[in-house]
Amino acid sequence: MPELKVEAGETLMVSGPASTMLLEGEAHILGAPLRPGERVTIRRWRLLPVYAVENCRVKVELGSEGSLDKHDGSTIPEDWWRAASRIAESSRLKPLTVAVLGGVDVGKTAFTVFLANQALKEGVKVSVVDGDVGQSDLGPPCTLGAAQLRKPVFDLFFVNPERLEFAGSTTPSKVRKRLLEALKRLCSEERKRSRLVVLNSDGWISGDGAEAYKVSLVKAVEAEVAVGLQTLGELESVLERLEAEGFQAVRLPASPKVRARSRGERRELRWQAYAKYFSGSSIRSLNLHQVKVSGFPEPKRGAILALYAPRGRRLLGIGVALTYNRKRETLKVLTPVKGFVGEVEIGEVLPDFTLAGSRLHPQQ
Ligand SMILES: Nc1ncnc2c1ncn2[C@@H]1O[C@H](COP(=O)(O)OP(=O)(O)OP(=O)(O)O)[C@@H](O)[C@H]1O
Ligand SMILES: [Mg+2]
Numbered sequence: 001m002p003e004l005k006v007e008a009g010e011t012l013m014v015s016g017p018a019s020t021m022l023l024e025g026e027a028h029i030l031g032a033p034l035r036p037g038e039r040v041t042i043r044r045w046r047l048l049p050v051y052a053v054e055n056c057r058v059k060v061e062l063g064s065e066g067s068l069d070k071h072d073g074s075t076i077p078e079d080w081w082r083a084a085s086r087i088a089e090s091s092r093l094k095p096l097t098v099a100v101l102g103g104v105d106v107g108k109t110a111f112t113v114f115l116a117n118q119a120l121k122e123g124v125k126v127s128v129v130d131g132d133v134g135q136s137d138l139g140p141p142c143t144l145g146a147a148q149l150r151k152p153v154f155d156l157f158f159v160n161p162e163r164l165e166f167a168g169s170t171t172p173s174k175v176r177k178r179l180l181e182a183l184k185r186l187c188s189e190e191r192k193r194s195r196l197v198v199l200n201s202d203g204w205i206s207g208d209g210a211e212a213y214k215v216s217l218v219k220a221v222e223a224e225v226a227v228g229l230q231t232l233g234e235l236e237s238v239l240e241r242l243e244a245e246g247f248q249a250v251r252l253p254a255s256p257k258v259r260a261r262s263r264g265e266r267r268e269l270r271w272q273a274y275a276k277y278f279s280g281s282s283i284r285s286l287n288l289h290q291v292k293v294s295g296f297p298e299p300k301r302g303a304i305l306a307l308y309a310p311r312g313r314r315l316l317g318i319g320v321a322l323t324y325n326r327k328r329e330t331l332k333v334l335t336p337v338k339g340f341v342g343e344v345e346i347g348e349v350l351p352d353f354t355l356a357g358s359r360l361h362p363q364q
Pocket of ligand 2: 132
């Protein structure tokens, strides 16, 4: 691993695939302090900013297509710092749910992480609810996840969701009602144990129904504050509608240093999340005489499935439909779920996949 010096007040922006390690000095990533000797992984198509609080020595290992860039100063806007410390302070006085809104690639996930880290530093109990079904950080695509954070984080992708709900699609416009119901449940559950609940959202803000959905989302989860990240006032009409209904809106600039992703890269990021979730999976055969089936009438190959426990309809996890034998009423499923399955719900079809043994791969 080559060594580098980062001067106090500078940011080393590391684009993945890469890993980095602090050798000496003080630095943080999105407000989370780096511990000397701790290895931090930066995923492909992601960028993490290592901000040097004092002069640092770091080791960096770059994978193919990984890269480094230095920035003079912090890449976290002043307004983000101010808003995060105000929210953290308020949540010490009374519990708060904060909805983070914005279009694609404005830094919604980065702000969610930054806010959670700042609140943790203040000793506030924090939960994150991931409302982005397409670019999920907590849990695989097609699901909504929630977790209480035990320590500051660099990347929510490496946090295991403690609660998971099935949405059935990666396209929010197709499953609006479902998302509202699930996110309401997740936020209210998290609110029981955390002073601050940060709800991250998807980047669907324009087009048919997008604004109405965002307003309904803030209402459904009973957020006290809606944080809107925007570049050119693209979120104004949503924020004004929310303010007219009595919600507090906090306007913040979009992140100045995002690593924007193409459609193809977004697809690859979804695959990263599926691959992580399905690693260690096996192929199970479910007898549909004994397992209830809901959702679409017949499981097609590649359908994403929700697998529920027999009692209480508790979501055990998800699976992918492989083959359905109508005569025998059996369904072969790839899944990491080990427990007894009482119900299968059929979601949208995952296009372009291949199977190598019991590993799922995107088709080239
Ligand atoms: N202030 C920042 N400084 C450095 N890097 C940042 C900053 N904000 C975001 N990034 C990086 O840019 C990339 C995109 O940002 P992020 O994922 O937060 O955007 P997003 O609005 O959540 O995107 P999406 O629409 O895909 O959900 C990420 O890799 C993130 O780490
Ligand atoms: Mg995001």
